[in-house]
Amino acid sequence: MARSSGVRPGLALAVVAVVQFMVSLDLSVVNVALPGIATGLGFSAVGLTWVIHAYALTFGGLLLLGGKAADRYGRKRVLLFGLSLFALASLAGGLAQGPAQLVAARAVQGMGAAALAPAALALLTATFPTGRARVRAFGVWSATNAAGGALGVLIGGLLTQYAGWRWVMFVNVPMAACALALTWRGIPAGSRTVRGGRPDVLGATLATAGMTLLVFGVVRTDRHGWTSPVTLTTLAAAASLLVVFIRVERTTTREPLIRLGLFANRSVAGANTYNLLAGAAMTPAFYFVSLYLQRVLGTGPARTGTMFLPFTFGLIAGSLLAVRLGYRLVPRVLLVIGGLLTAIGLAWFGLISPGGTFTADVLGPSIVAGAGFGLCLGPVVSIATAGVAPHEAGTASGLLNSSRQIGASLGLAALSTAAQHRIGRTVTPESLNDGYALGLTLGAVLLVAAVLVALTVVRRTSPPAQAERTGERDVMPVQD
Incomplete structure (x- = not known):
């Protein structure tokens, strides 16, 4: 196994696991606490949604800049910065005395997460470049990623009911402190992989603004139809910003936020498209199932959290199984099998x-x-x-995380709008059930589309075991 110079693999894996668990946890832990937050700080119904949006939009929109920063300034430095920012923002959010303070803290949390998530994944990629160790390391990463997201609902429900909503923010502080200590003492500074040029802040601003307007335009279709002047103007402005972003990336004299040539690699393009579609399906699934349990079946928040445990155990089991199968099967096969199983699960959910x-x-x-x-x-x-x-590992990591977040935002906006149209103006348990069932079924359709992407876009490769026997350089080669 090749190693990043001076990095102890076990310690690097521990750092990445804590970071990924914390980031994934924060994406879901707040959801169950929203009613308590609204009561405690006096949020309006519309204003409350910004507790989620402020985090998701800054996280997803700045991930590419975070990946570029990890490449340019060094993974350890960016990790320490992101962890410090995330911990301070979490503390400030827990101490917030008004809506504006909490929304601002959530936005800063997203900025911190956008720095630390790609830096941690780039550290993992560099520390475990080949062989069985890489398969095991990514299995641990995926297990902690899955467990953090799934356990967030359980932890959020328990903390809200028994400790108060502020603890869904405070819970991040000890985890960030632990990761900070491990990173400071155990990860060497290393050398920068990219030198020269200044970061493309303009590109990051354009991408974030464009995606924000795009999500805002989709969400607003519950008030303004898809063909209304308001919606069309908003979506046109979003498209214009994204077109300008692409032009800036092609012509900037600074260090581009992302080298567009990365997308010429079919596996990179296919993996990110797959990731976007999976995020667009799974985030709404959590949302709809949680609402079904609470608003249709009348389950309380803490008990709702415990009912997500089978999903969590399934996620962990699937991640561990991927480790055992990952050394024998082509990665594309695992994407197809996993995507089809998930689609079957969501279609089954659609029968609620x-x-x-x-x-x-x-x-x-x-x-x-x-x-x-x-x-x-x-x-x-x-x-x-x-x-x-x-030298582009951090950028690729940020791109992958960004595709998941963008997919989650767009999927939740679109599928929630479709569900709301099915529910209609008369809200009853039956109408709510019909809306949630539609949203879950549409999620299954998105996952089938992801499987088709894996079959048609991602390149065929040799099974990792065969690749290692024949002396190929990487256990999962993806270069065109």
Whole structure:
């Protein structure tokens, strides 16, 4: 196994695991606490949504800049900066005395996450470049990623009910402190992989603004139809900003935020498209299942959190199974199998009924969808980063994280709008059930589309075991 100079693999893996768990946890832990936050700080119904949007938009929009910073300034330095910013913002959010303070803290949290997430993944990629160790490392990464996101609902419900909503913010502080200590003492500074040029802040601003307007335009279709002047103007402005972003990336005299030539690699393009579609399906699935349990079946927040445990166990089991299969099977096969299993689970969820029960309507599809999703998390990351030059590892990592966040934002906006149209103006348990079922079924369709991308875009490669026997350079080669 090749190693990054001076990096102890076990310690690097521990740092990455804590960081990924914390970031994934924060994406879901706040959701169950939203009613308590609204009561405690006096949020309006519309204003409350910005507790989620402020974090998601800065996180997803600045991930590419975070990846570039990791390449340019060094992974350890960017990790320390991101962890410090994330911890301070979490503390400030827990101490917030008004809506504006909490929204600002959440936005800064997203900035910190945008710095530390790609730096941690780039550290993992550099420390475990080949062989069985790489498969195992990405299995650990995917397991902690999955567990953080799934356990966030459980932890959020328990903290909200028994400790108060502020603790969904405070919970990040000790985790960030632990990761800071491990990084400071155990990860060497290393050398910068990129020199010269200044970061493309303009590109990052254009990308973030464009995606923000795009999500805003989709969300607003519940008030303004798709063909209304307001929606068309907003979407046109978003498209214009994104077109300008692409032009800036092609012509800037600074260091481009992303080298557009990366997308010429079919595996990089395919993995990111797969990731975007998976994010667009799974984030709304968490949302709809949580609402189904609470608003249709009348389950409380803490108990709702415990009902996500089968999904969590399925995710972890799928991630561990990916480690065992990942050395024998082509990564693309794991993406196809995992995507199909997840689609089956979401389609099964689409059969929920107003008079349903946890055992009959939630348990089975949770296990199937969780196992399938866990099975494809590690392989998609490995495919998207293994064929990238070392000096672009942070950029590729940021791109992959960004595609997931962008997909999550767009998917939640679009599928929630479709569900709301199905629910209609008369809200009953039956109408809510119909809307949530539609959203879950559409999520299954998105995952089938992801499988088609894996089959048609991602390159065929040799199984890792065969590649190692024949002396190929990387266990999962993806370069065209």
